[in-house]
């Protein structure tokens with residue numbers, strides 16, 4: 001219905017009162033920024049001033065890395081989010097020539113004051129009033145990460161319904177912690193409590209919950225602990241029982257005081273890839289919006305797209321010189337456009353009752 005509305009109506013103050021969907025009149029409320037009228041339709045809020053320009057989309061502020069060559073951070077997240085209907089406003093927390101996986105890179109790191117300047121600029125022009133989502137990933141500095149909490153407050157003042165997805169990037173099972181250790185307490189004490197959705201991997205789940213996670217039962221227990229800290233949605237992006245077996249994703253959502261859980265198991269592919277965690281959180285955010293918070297479907301679609309991207313990445317390797325080997329692991333994202341738009345689900349998520 002929402003899509004039909006989008007295509008059939010150009011919303012302005014003259015026709016806004018005529019909005020009647022099959023399920024009745026849609027509600028109207030004044031924009032919090034005072035500049036526009038918002039149309040609330042099936043829990044989605046449409047800014048009438050944006051609609052005049054032909055846009056009717058969720059809008060995400062994505063604060064992540066940028067690389068000139070390759071796909072991590074915002075380079076990994078932006079294209080899929082856009083394909084799945086999101087306006088994406090990107091703040092680049094770093095601008096590097098390439099991902100740090102190459103071992104050598106050059107570029108700039110966005111200072112905390114520069115982050116403040118960018119968000120002040122947005123606020124000055126009322127451009128911060130239309131965000132429905134905030135997405136953050138890899139952060140290397142305590143002050144930068146702490147400032148993200150201020151941004152969450154700023155955006156929630158404008159839109160109390162803002163969904164904040166935090167990927168708490170801390171480390172991995174085989175690599176250990178790869179961010180400054182003082183970030184951990186910032187995640188625990190400041191960021192996790194204000195996030196709606198978090199997407200830790202198995203290692204990060206253990207660190208953040210304070211419990212080592214070796215079995216699936218451990219994982220559900222740790223997820224339960226993280227729910228009590230704040231986030232209503234906890235998704236473990238990758239979990240393994242041993243280093244050669246299949247990979248598992250676990251998702252848990254609190255709905256009306258009850259917890260719904262789902263789990264999906266799929267084969268591990270040979271090879272290591274960069275930017276998959278960033279792709280995961282972007283896809284999951286988009287599918288939770290697209291499916292109106294259907295955990296099973298969102299997990300299935302997210303995993304289906306990533307597996308298709310990884311298989312295409314594998315298939316396109318040529319096996320030439322070693323300098324090119326990391327480059328050859330760069331995600332074949334653009335070539336996977338149709339797998340992003342219409343994922344072919346091979347691995348089903350199963351509901352879990354504890």
Ligand SMILES: Nc1ncnc2c1ncn2[C@@H]1O[C@H](COP(=O)(O)OP(=O)(O)O)[C@@H](O)[C@H]1O
Nearest residue numbers: 201237238249267268269271276277280303306
């Ligand atoms: N070797 C692999 N085989 C299959 N899928 C993988 C592999 N590596 C990553 N993925 C996919 O990427 C997703 C994110 O995993 P990962 O990169 O481990 O996340 P994170 O960066 O949060 O640790 C997983 O859910 C999985 O779908």
Ligand code: PXP
Nearest residue numbers: 065072073099100138274275276
């Ligand atoms: C600059 C940079 N390099 C590399 C990576 C890749 O991280 P991973 O190895 O977890 O895919 C990231 C993650 O966002 C990044 O920001």
